[in-house]
Amino acid sequence: MAVAHAIYAKALFEAAQDEDRVDLVREQLGELATALEETPELEAFLANPQLDPGAKAGVLEEITTGADPVVRNFVRVVASKGRAGQLRPIAAEFEAIVDREQGRIKVQLTTAVELNDEEADAIVERIAKSSGRSVEATRAVDPDLIGGMILQAGSLRVDASVRGRLNRLRRELVSRA
Secondary structure, three states: OOHEEEEEHHHHHHHHOOOOHHHHHHHHHHHHHHHHHOOOHHHHHHHHHOOOHHHHHHHHHHHHOOOOOHHHHHHHHHHOOOOOOHHHHHHHHHHHHHHOOOOOEEEEEEOOOOHHOOOHHHHHHHHHHHHHHHEEEEEEHHHHHEEEEEEEEEOEEEEEEHHHHHHHHHHHHHHHO
């Protein structure tokens, strides 16, 4: 994460908090980030340093018509500072700040086989208990894991898969040879 992303995200969080609109800003900024992700041409346009920041601001003004004033002003400032191409990472950092402030953690649980809801809920409950936060979990299946699971929470990755254990064992055997 770039320092600039954190600075902009923190400033937006404070502005949204001052106006008591954190959840609304989170939702609308998330929608903008999704739109940018789904439209690579638009993201490339915004990231192009050779294009006028005013043109980028105009496009973003058009896109955010009807959005909350906090979001519109934020997007305008970001564009005027030449950082329009960084809206998605800023939005991701904003999301992380909101999660942290609201005591929430997002985890990705990848298993070798599909877990039933009871199994998944038990794992999520253990994570919530050990972290002291509410947990939002997404699940994925990767048969290449052979067994076990991989838990990803932000930059923390816990690999308790059979594939991961085999890879660690192989590295250990090779390093001792």
